[in-house]
Amino acid sequence: MEYNLYFDYENKKAEKEAFENVLKEYESQEIGYYHLPESSMKFKDINFEDFSEIAIIGIGGSSLGTKAIYEMIKNKFPLKKMVFLENPDPIDLIGKFKELKNPLFFVISKSGKTIETISIFKKVIEHFKLKPKAKNLKIITDPGSPLEKFAIDWGIECFNLPKNVGGRFSVLSAVGMIPLKAAGADIVSILQGAKDFRDRFFEKNELHLLKKASFYARNYKIYPVNVLFAYATILSAFKEWFVQLFGESLGKNGKEIMPVGHIGSIDQHSFLQLLMEGMGHKTITFLQIKNFDPDFKIPNINLPYLNATDFVNDHTFAELINKECEATKEALLAKEYPVDEIIMESLNLKNIGELIMYYEILTSAIGSLLEVNTYNQPGVEIGKTILRNKF
Template sequence: MKYELYFEYENKKAEKEAYDKVSNEYESGEIGYYHLPETSKKFKNIEFNTDYNEIVIIGIGGSSLGSKAIFEMTKNKYKTKKIIFLENPDPIDLYAKFKQITKPLFFVISKSGKTIETISIFKKVIKHFNLTKGSKNLKVITDSNSPLEKFATEWNLEIFNIPKNVGGRFSVLSAVGMIPLKAAGIDILQILEGAKNFRDRFFEKKEEHLLKKAAFYARNYKIYPINVLFAYATILNAFKEWYVQLFGESLGKNGKEIMPVGHIGSIDQHSFLQLLMEGMGHKTITFLKIDNFEINLKIPNINLPHLEVTDFVNGRTFEELINKECESTKEALLAKEYPIDEIIMDKLTLENIGELIMYYEILTSAIGGLLEINTYNQPGVEIGKTILRNKF
């Protein structure tokens, strides 16, 4: 993978401070996600009954977004079982998805073990699919000693624990993501290896672009309080949702924020680019692209009456079209003097997916450290939960 910064910024003091802060988190073991590439390897030996048609994940936010991001990126390239996500207590969505489920393996996932949306949907799943104590097609992923674990123990269900020092939005490389993805047939070792390789290079000071970017974002958050991720592939749609939670829940605290905005190119060029070109500015922009889609799908070399203006791409591949659209948009925004960076995946591989996840997690930690906030809590979310409880 390649990382390019298209802005000039020099602040070695801030870069060293960011490195020291994340290095201390890593070496002290205080924050657990750094070590998941090793600790999650134990899941490689777990065997699941393959006599299921679907993997069904019951979870929301950090319990589902990472798995969904990886599944959406891999489902068309690798042979996997279908994964259905039961996340939102939207009755129309739930009703439609229940009808798609034929022979499922269920995973109910909640770090706290009492997430209201998850447990409510779980109750409906139990009743609708006649699940009972000891059901072999029902697994639980939660914190040790959580209410959900206590339930699972009483029901004699298989339990996988989330490390206490791994927060939900940083948990995709833990049992939260790796167990369901392995059950779906994805080689999780390649994902973990990609994450490990990037982490090791970073702490060997071979990925200093990340520190420069973190320093720029943190030291200029009042000027540039919004980061736009422009991801140029439909299969990156769920990844941008994961990124939005990661940045939003981690970096919006104590009156400080870097607001994440996720878009898909080239679709959102037709809905958001106008604002970027002629709006107020004050945003950083990250382009994420796949250099080689590995599918040689060509635009036919045919001429249609009255549509000759489009013939300049005839005979070209769709890969060329989408990537040149990315380049053109980037050049247009550089001309507007936006601080821009670019992440280029040479091609879509499980190792690259693992690297991308670890890159964003370390970037988030580095920015949070420089902003002098607690990157890993979410007190603002808890208030809304209390208000909800009082409404019933």
């Protein structure tokens, strides 16, 4: 993968501080996500009975990362269909229930008491007539949680994630790796890609990350918004994962770097206008896939009255979308936005693992320089308390 920064900034003191902060987290093992590439390898040999679909009952960090990986790879690798029962939206749930013919359910909640997840789980029990010792039901939760106690009571297989791994950092744990393995994904390659990037970072071979983190953290009052412009429809769920990761980790103590996720070229026809002629004050990250597969071409057809578009005839769609990315990047650079880019040479499982680890370490580095607790979410907890008092 290729990482390029198109802004001139150097703060060696901040870069050194960021590196020392995340190194301390890594070596102390207080923050567990750094070590998931090794610890989650134990799931590679797990086998499940044959079910038609994999259904995830979970929300936020319990589903977004898994969905991000699945959406990226579902059309390239032979996988079972995955259905995500996330939101307590009755229309959405009714529609998804109809999609499930022979599902394997995973109920995922770190705390074991997520209101949306448990409410949907109750409806699944009723609708699909689940009983104790059900073979098509698995639980993923913290050790000792109420959900684990339920699993023991019902005789349901239960998997744990480390207590020192937060939900939004948990995709490389049992939360993501076990359901993806059940769907048929090669989780070893995903974990290896994450490990390779982590090792290179701590060997000081990915210094661009520290430069970017120090720029974001030291200039958050000038540039309080980071826009991720991802140039592939299959990256839609990834941008949702990014929004949670940045938003819940970095918005604290009156400080924030607001994450905004967009898909190119679709959002060039809406949000780009705001970027070009709005207030500015945003950093822009372009994420693109260099080599798409298969080689899908625009036909060399000349249509009456439509010849203004013929200059792209006989070129691939990959060329079109990537040149649109380059053109948008050049336009924003001309407006003097701080721009960086992440280029995946191709869409493969190791690159996906690397991308996840890159963003997790970047978030930790920025949070440490902002002097916020990257791993808690007190604002979210207050809302949960208010909700309980409304019933």
